[in-house]
Amino acid sequence: MTRARWALAAFAAGLVALLFAPTVTGANWADEAWFSARATAGRWDGGGTGGGGGIEPGNDGTIIVDVEWDISGPTQECGVVHVQTNSSVEVDWRLHVDTTVAPWNGVAASEVQVNSGGVKDNVGADEFEIVGNSNPGAPFDPVSNNTPIVAGQEALVTICEYSAPGPAPVPDEFYGVTITEPTRDGTQVCSTMTVQGKVDELEYPFYYGWERDVDVQAMIDVLVDAGLTYTHVSFEPDPGSGYNYTVTALGGTMYHVESNVGMALQGDDSATVTVCAHGYLAAPTPGSTPEVTPEASPAPAPTPATTPSPQSSATPRASATP
Known part of the structure; x- marks a missing residue:
């Protein structure tokens, strides 16, 4: 308190x-730097x-x-x-x-x-x-x-x-955002977004909300480069009922992420959301791989030549004359 x-x-x-x-x-998810500028509150x-x-x-x-x-x-x-x-x-x-x-x-x-x-x-x-x-x-x-x-x-x-609504997003001077480079693990590619509060709690004691637009194109590119077919995006922790934060599809590969009560920040608190693009490795289509030619059966070993039985060449001996 x-x-x-x-x-x-x-x-x-x-x-x-x-x-x-x-x-x-803030940095776009496809930016090379993977970082958004730090800022502080007044x-x-x-x-x-x-x-x-x-x-x-x-x-x-x-x-x-x-x-x-x-x-x-x-x-x-x-x-x-x-x-x-x-x-x-x-x-x-x-x-x-x-x-x-x-x-x-x-x-x-x-x-x-x-x-x-x-x-x-x-x-x-x-x-x-x-x-x-x-x-x-x-x-x-x-x-x-x-x-x-x-x-x-x-x-x-x-x-x-004792039951106020969750705090709305404030100007991004109150917080900074860092985003990790997309990393592939099997059939998914993920980046982690960390929202870091930049407020002195003694100067501004109230909780405050945050927001960020997210482009998942960079993650999809990594999937495609690995030979995978893109299917969908997931967020962790699951936005679920929206108590922690909400996700709104903006069209194409863009999503709007906005905090709610469970992930509101106070002072220099931080919040983390992991975003993953998922895909699958397509089964090869017929003809897409070379046919395997069966190996030829080995030729049977040659049968040894049969030598005909020698016929007797001796002239029958004449009978003795009595």
Whole structure:
């Protein structure tokens, strides 16, 4: 959990600086470098009239000195607002809260709770106001009897939300992306994308989302070069229900990957997604391989010549004359 003190004036100045900062272009998946430029978020601190998180003074006599943030998750947060005035006469302070910005992330204004130090007023769809607690005749108390106030007094107001939507993607100055070169393993070729947060959590305590367009053409090329036929793309971990992140096909070989609650980043957190192109080795078609000629049967061994039995050449001996 994070506790940070902010000022609205410095917050706004930092935000403007970010919006007009040079664009950081991430590497395409087919780029040779396999890397996108590193970037950092702006620094927002100091004293003044606000505390960030869409919380602003609701009238001229109200000064927001600080907001102490307690962020327990991407959708759960509380802020303790320190309210003062410079007026030497009593002022009924008033706060204005815009729920379209972090850490409320667009939650309905009616869902945000004022746990202590005031009550909601003028509740709209995505904004509301807070006025203090008044107990006439009782001594001043920062929480239970904190309006009106004069210079030297401070009211404490606790605002909480326990089921906000997941944070939307922020400008890529908040994070960097690295992508590994495609590597083949059997019939699949994969690259791993790592999204690395570049934010100081003490300066920006809120969770934030990220996004990246992915081109899988380089992985398909490796498949084809290996003699494989491309079939489909997979993502790991499985996007499933979309709680961690979502994948949207943009056409051709392009996909849009965008974080949700489960893979939102805080500070210098990181998230990793592995993308694989799959294929198969086609069976050879008839005639695609040379026919194998059967080996000739060996000739039978020659039969030895048969020598005819010699006929007797001796002349019969004449019978003896008696």
